[in-house]
Amino acid sequence: MPFERNKKRARQILVCGNCHKKKRKCDRNLPCSSCIKLSIDATCAYSTMSYKKQHLQDDRSYSSEAFRKIPGNIDSRERNIKDDSLHNKIGILNNKIKDLEASITMTTFQNKQAPRGSTTQHDDNHIIQKYHANKSPNTLNNVKRLGDDIRLIGINPVLSSEDSINFLDSLTKDPESDLRVVVTPFGPLRFLVLSRQDPASILIWKYLAWPKRKHFSLESVLNENSQDNGLEDLDGRSRIFYGNKYIKRLEKNHSESDTIEVKKAISSFGLTLGLSFTPVSFHYDSNLLEQIKQILPGKRTLHMLINMFFDTLYPFFPILDESAFRADVSRITGDYNPDNLDGHIENIVLGSKYDLAFLATLLITVRLSYLSLFSNDVVKNEELLNSQDAPSNSRDKRYLMQHPIPIEVITVAERCIKEFELITEPSLALFQSLCMMHIYRGYAPEEDPSNNHQSVISIGTLYQMASVLYLNRDPNYILYFSLRKIDERTRMLKRRLWYFLINADIEDSIIYGSPIYTIESNYDTEKPCLYEYTSNISNVVLEREIVTACDEMHPVVMFSHKILDMIFRVRSDMKISDLADHLSDFEILVEKTLGSASEYLVSDNCSPEFLKIQKFKLYLYCKLMLSYMYYCFFLYFENRNVQLSMFYLKKSWAIVHYELAAISGDILCYCDDYFGSAFALMVTPIIEYLTRMRLLLGQFRVRLKNTRLSIDMHTFNKVSMSNSQIKLYINSLDTLTDIVSEIEMQSVKSISSLSKRYFYAWKSSQSYNYGRSILDDDELYNSDKESKSRADLKFSLDELQQLENLLHCCLDLMKRNSSNLMSRTSARNIHPITDSEEHILNKHQFDKFWFSFDLLKQESVSSRNGISTYDRNRENYPINQRSLSVENSNAAAAFDIDNNILYENNLFGSFAMDDFFFDNPFNIIS
Structure with missing residues (x-):
């Protein structure tokens, strides 16, 4: 009888294959500790999937998608060890780190610096079910992890994976209610709308509605600033100090001679600012061709500025073809002779x-x-401007500065565009002119981007015309019926025009809250690629660098495009967990592709100047978008989960006050050392919006003071807080108020430093000074009891102290940067601003400069509306066409649209300023 071995019970193998084979103790993790010690964790696997599924189900709160696709076949994994061992090891270790960090994020981060006796909200910890874990471990190789970095990049917790969010609905409504709330039609990222949903801003708006409240205007700014300066006879002293540059104050019913005098003074004083009026008499009702001839500079100046555009600005706006552009200039204005120093344009040939x-x-x-x-x-x-001995390139700049281009050129450009019916007469040339006008509105220092919503309107106009011109279709996919096919340069130009529109669409969506028009499913235009004979400029090397730069930044651009498209859909109750995942991936992509702010603030010649500026500009737009989004999350979670609300408030603050602490108005004064000459024009506008976001701290200061008053009035909810804890709570509120006020003043200094060159920065600083007086008014907190109760903070003592620690770090960093700036300016013999008489006179002069400049600009707009723009009977313009006037046009022009008609019966329709401090526009002419 053969020997029969006892049969073993068929049991499920619960240890990994390596430990089972070597009979080692296994802790049943993946990878297990034994395999990690022996450096064979890449081959750690289990023979069945049943246990692994159960194991992951038990730990589902801390799982990541990288764990869900690990193969169970040991042999197949072993066959790939030689090729993928190192890659898998890094990937698995990174995933393990991410899971461990995700599991302790709330408990560790919440109690990181909590003192004894502080209270925490432990009840909310078990609710948070999901933390984002990036699907690709390798994307985190260059990103600092939690514990080393307060930015929390790539970590966006949510309350429930089933919760939905609609950015076009109210973010602060009752989470139990299914009713839609009446909201503004503007997009959620518009600053005015963003601030309007905060409980503090609601309290402010209720106060602003009081009939007894003093109304605000720019005229009142001049009156109050003149009275509070501490100097007698300020205008007399200013007249002596500035001489022929003295700007007198224009009254409402000023005469024509007053206008001429003020324009002359503004042009003289504004010569160093790039802002001046034409020195000759300019009538808006004169013939259009005469206006063009009158306003164009001499041929030498004209061609020098054209050269400067294609050398310096073209990389930022590659929407023109240089050879065709220069040929059209010569054809219309005549050939340029460099030996003719006068070179006046005598005739315009159309x-x-x-x-x-x-x-x-x-x-x-x-x-x-x-x-x-x-x-x-x-x-x-x-x-x-006043230098006598300068190098050749500086001499050219000085020559051009001494031959200013007045702002009336934009008025004449508008009149040229208004000769067309934008919808029925589309052309590539007209589309290019509209694009250039859109660019100018966004970058010119005298423009007010908050005034008439023009940018939102023009993007819609541009998109409509681009569709009519089939720019959303790649030229290679279009069958041309004419015998003459378009050349490769034109194909390249069309692609560039479409991708310019995409970038403009993204920027407008972030700044103005406009919907995304260039939806990805509606176009197939390929990215511009440089082939032989496709360059649109003569400098092929520069063209190649531009194409390479666009390829490098394209993933970030399109990812932001995707997110913005998601949040601006009206019927888009998206899962907030999906959006959080997208934002985490986007944060990591921005970190990898664009780096951090400090990496740009160094002098280097490793990359072209335009590329460094472009990447930095894109970086700021991305950070501004993320700070907006996380502020929305803060509002969304405030009535749902206090911990998550505070988490996203800290993320928003960390971006604006920590990551971008080095970006201030002061640093823009010597930015040329880091970036080159184009930086001031290209990046300053986005700095203005960033500084405005920083001033949202004023709203939080209202909530701090409101909570303090509620405690004193015994109306604050003090559940589970002892008397000693209440004292600590009050001390924390007072400390936070002091820190917030100090950071606010740093932000005010930043926006004030830009107010000499940018009208919007000057207006913002004036509005903030007015708004600060409102925030400090005790009557604000008595205007509405219900709103006051809602504005109380819900944070625990521990959470307040965490906010205190975060803002302390931000403030210390700001002070270090300010100290470095002072040492740098001292080395350059730049005198800091003081409260001397000269400073007071200078401030008063700039107040009058911007007030008068904007007043004259408004008057010019009023005077030219409805004017017939062209005399069709002139012999030098023998074109037999129908009327060139837009009076009978059924198309809405992108300019001078009546704001009251467009936004009739809308709460925000009368606002000229995207600021929550006032309820009426800067009403200069009333």
């Missing part, structure tokens, strides 16, 4: 009506090139 569109592009181009000459450091501009 071949067709569409040459007016080209002339509009030309006028905007020379004005932008002229503005690119100026730094934000006014003293530096003055030194260059």
